[in-house]
Amino acid sequence: MASKISFKVTFKSKTIAFEQWDLASTIGQVKKHLHDMTSLPPEAQKLLWKGHILKEDDISLSELKIQDNSKLMLMGSLPNQVEQVNQLDQKIQEQRRITPLIRQQKNKQRKRQPDPNAKYTFHKISVIPEFPNPDKARQLLERLRDDRGIRAIMADRKWSVGELIELTPFEATILGYNRNAGQLIALRLRTDDLSGFRHYDAVRKVLLHELTHNVWSDHDDNFHALNRQLNKDVVNLDWTAHGAHSLGGGDYYNPEDDEDRIRSDVLYESGIYRLGAGSKSDSSQAMTPEQQRQRLAAAALSRLTKKEEQEMDEGCGSSHPVK
Template sequence: MSNEINFKVGFKSNIIKFEQWNLNSTIEQVKDHLEKETGLPTDSQKLLWKGSILKDLQVQLKDLSLQDGSKMMLMGSLPVQIEKVHVFDKKIDQQRRLAPAIRLKKKQQQQKPNPNANYTFHKISVIEEFPFPEKAKSLLERLRDDRGVRAIMSDRKWSVGELIELTPFEASILGYNRNAGQLIALRLRTDDLSGFRHYDSVRKVLLHELTHNVWGDHDDNFHALNRQLNKDVVNLDWTAHGAKTLGQGQFYTPEEEDEMENDVSYESGTYRLGAGKKSTVNLDTPELRRQRIAQAAQSRLTKKEEQEMDEGCGSH
């Protein structure tokens, strides 16, 4: 039986080939070779095999059940890329100080304008340098177009200049609201950058930051309004923007269609990329399903959630 193996590692759009490597080689040796090939320091490397990050540097290749032609994935940002992101953030800050609080650039349409069109997020921005920027943009667009969020902003006549992706290197911050609605930034990605945070978790942070449109400090007034918004995001969704009727009391929502078409799956508060499409949706008893969805989303924020969002809030 051969004690050598051929495998490869994907990094961005490149493939690094490992030919005739001894199965006794360790992950540390693999990472050293990857640093030579890519310039990515070993302490910045996230080497993935079968969806898990290989953290133990002394694990040998023979312990991973590799086969000839197996492919690992390498994630990480080069030092120069990290520096570019910091420079990019500084430029954004400078531009926001000079720019008007809200920029309305939509052209006049022939049809009668929507009186609630101004109560939205007028611009969306993501960090193009990070993996899967289209997924990040899709997540922000889903938040912007969420029926409950739209209803809240329309009901309270809130207008936010820009909704952006928060730099993931700000590991201690979940989001912030600048100047009571000039700009809201949200943390979208998981800590290991291999996926995105669960939609419901991100939406709760968004509601937290929207509360800063009214209250600056995390006091009783702030928490009372934030809890009310978490109720309203469901109540206003179903009453002001009710589900479409299928017949005989059955209901469906666009979110259900999104879940069927989306190529991600949710796992323990996060969702991972490339999980494959769902083929069926069980509506069981439609009215009860509707009530369960409403009750689940309406369930009050826990003290722990409130504390985590207070501590992870960088609003100023």
């Protein structure tokens, strides 16, 4: 029986040849030679033979029955690689530790720095508690107050309104009014039979009409020019301020929302209604098809027609504000 054998050890893409090694050689001696060839310390070496890790350094090649032309595999990481991993792990742990502290500091700074546009809003909201579903009426007024397009318009023009209130539906000839150029704005929210609420887009158009009275008293060319501009701005200011994101978050009237509203316990007036329902638009140009469709739908709904202008002029109780 031969007392010497030749075998190979593969390490990554490298093959290390062991020529004419005595069968009495131990795994410890093999690892020492591998250290000289790869710089991988013996304690970091994992030497595999037939799928098993050779853990006993004092066992011989003969005892393991390693034969001529056998192939072993070496696994392990160099010290500098281990150090790099440890340093990266330390950085990750440190980042995890300080991230909450940074977030807390930013939150404190936000609290210390009040929103400079916070005063350009409706400072009080009131509904008529005697009518059905006053909570729904309040939600509608709050939605108008928090509408991103409305907020952007008021901040851009530095408008501050003292109170936004529900107008009694018994005043059937009035859709809304603006008292003293922004002291108070009243809007008719309910349908004539009190069974539900008017479309959000219709009520918002009346709100934009009444906000126009902050600047112009009479329904003249100046008034209508500004009112038309506000109906464009309510879409454009919101859209550009939010990176052309989808408008499906509830800040704009979406025609598809009516299906959900009709299923709720309070009905919203649908179809052709006093201020016009507007129309939807579809487009495959620019952005994603869904984003484009929603933006065009919002723009179409906000676009004023001559008929709508006339109806709102006739239904406005603030062409001559009370002084």
